Amino acid sequence: MSELKILVKDHGPFLVTGPATVTDAAGNTFDLKGKETFALCRCGASANRPFCDGAHKGCGFQSAERAAT
Ligand code: FES
Incomplete structure (x- = not known):
C-alpha cells in the first residue's frame, strides 16, 4: 500500500503524492487524470483552484513553515 505524502513547498503549493482524491464541498470529485x-x-491566486497553476510566483505569496522537531 502506497503512503500519501504532502510536501509544503516554500512560498508555493502543497505537493501531494500518492493515492488521493480531491472532493469539493458538494461531494463532487475533481478529475486528477x-x-x-x-x-x-494555498496562495489563493490560481485560476484553476483548488490546483496550483504557478500564479504564486507572481502574487507575492510568502510562506515557509517549518515543522517543530
Ligand atoms: S500555490 Fe501555486 S498558484 Fe497558489
Whole structure:
C-alpha cells in the first residue's frame, strides 16, 4: 500500500503524492487524470483552484513553515 505524502513547498503549493482524491464541498470529485502527484494551491491566486497553476510566483505569496522537531 502506497503512503500519501504532502510536501509544503516554500512560498508555493502543497505537493501531494500518492493515492488521493480531491472532493469539493458538494461531494463532487475533481478529475486528477490518473496523476500520482499534483499541487494544491494555498496562495489563493490560481485560476484553476483548488490546483496550483504557478500564479504564486507572481502574487507575492510568502510562506515557509517549518515543522517543530
Ligand atoms: S500555490 Fe501555486 S498558484 Fe497558489
